[in-house]
Amino acid sequence: MLKNDSKINKTTASTKLLAKCTILAASLLTVLSPVHANNALPDTLKVCAAGNEMPYSNTQQQGFENEIAKVLAESMDIPVEFVWSDKAAIFLVTEHLLKNECDVVIGVDTDDPRVATSQPYYKSGYVFVYRADKNLDITDWDSADIQKLNRFVVVPGSPSEVMLREIGKYEGNFNYTKSLSGFKSPRNKYIRLEPSKLIGEVTSGNGDIAHLWAPEVARYVRDSSTPLEMVVAPEFGKLKNGEGIAQHYDQSVAVREDDKALLNAINKGLADAAPEINAILKKEGIPLL
Template sequence: MSRLSIRSVCAFAACLASGAAFAEAPAQTNAQVLKICAAKSQPPLSMEDGSGLENKIAVALAEAMGRRPDFVWSTKPAIYLVRDYLDKKLCDVIVGLDTGDPRVATSKPYYRTGYVFVSRADRQFDVKSWSDERLKKLGHIAVAFGSPSEVMLKDIGQYEDNMAYLYSLVNFRSPRNQYTQIDPGRMVSEVGAGGADVAVAFAPDVARYVKASTTPLRMTLIDDDAVKSNGEKVQQQFDQSVAVRRDDSALLAEIDAALTRAKPKIDDILRAEGVPLLPPSK
């Protein structure tokens, strides 16, 4: 999930360092059960009623493994799941981390997608790359704090003009030293209502809202060619994996085998959500 990944972890390291420990006892291993770490309220990816995108994928994976899915719910944002749940052995898997996330061992990727430009369909906004000069002429651009989109917004000189607007979307709470994030649904509704010319977000975070919008919207995958003015590449497309603890090689092998069996169902879930898919790179 986009808010779990190393893409956002690096930006909120101070926040992660300040969390309290949990008192729960470690989970007991049970070959009949798949204990899934999940955020209780982080739509559209994870919700306690099981309707989140990653909840559905987790269930499909458990079924392919011949196990019963058992969600271990956290009231904290998903960015804390590795530290406070997986590493403490309160659960055994997390669905939706970037492949190769150094905090964990990750499965073979089960899909690849990327960041998208979301715009009103009636505007015929055909920009596909951060190198397009037309981005510098837009008004409000909604991006997630700590994301590659925020990095590029700063690099093209548009961040200062948008900063007050972005903070207004979180009631002027500062993201400094705490996890503060703009709700993806709010970003999409801003575009639909005309408050933002474009929103830039990780596709799984916004696809559901784009699809449900009463104002016709278009979602365009961003080319993976973003480069800062100093020549540094800013990745826009990411493989997604299931994560386990770094020493849990047996479970990882079982997951890799099950993902092959679960692939048709997972692809159906992603297509129903409206997530644009790319061939996995690894």
């Protein structure tokens, strides 16, 4: 009889303990959002961001990618935390995301092979920027007025440089391009050309025309006191061998390849926040394709 009573008492105690655990778990689920309740997702959206790389990001959170990160986090019902980097944004993936210092990078090319990327949340392209008072008619690299110009504001290593070679303007523009970086050598060091300075070259008349990535310069074209024309280049620059140089790119949010649950949540968050994200991009003056 004593053995049976002991067994009954243990069963009753286990049942009570299980009931308490069930109640506690249910209570936690009522106070946590779906994102928090899923153990595969972080408690905060840790976004690696450049501390001083406008117009994308800065520590004062004045960049348009800072705004997008906050809108995305809000749509996911999860707090945002910026992990600031003093390095250029091109190093955010290799130096921070892949080292687990953050979970997300805003604004990478869709299908970047180093990471898993979200569904694109916008698409933009390279643009020609020139002073309105020049009365140029330029829509692509084949436009006749292109050949009248001598100083092209471009970023070394970009599609713009490839097209300069194609139209026979690279050699004549070489020294001017070097002057934009103060003749610094790029050997073993990334040299970022400040977008506001590049647009300043056009407004001052020192540069005849710029061909640059629209999201990087749209803010400065928008705010210029000198009227400027900004014309989106065609999707591909045509080469004589029949190949095309891409000038339009989809932009996505990046996570590590194994963060599938987070990526799914981000895709849903981007879809829900699409109207707000588009409003941010349009306010910035970025042409959306």
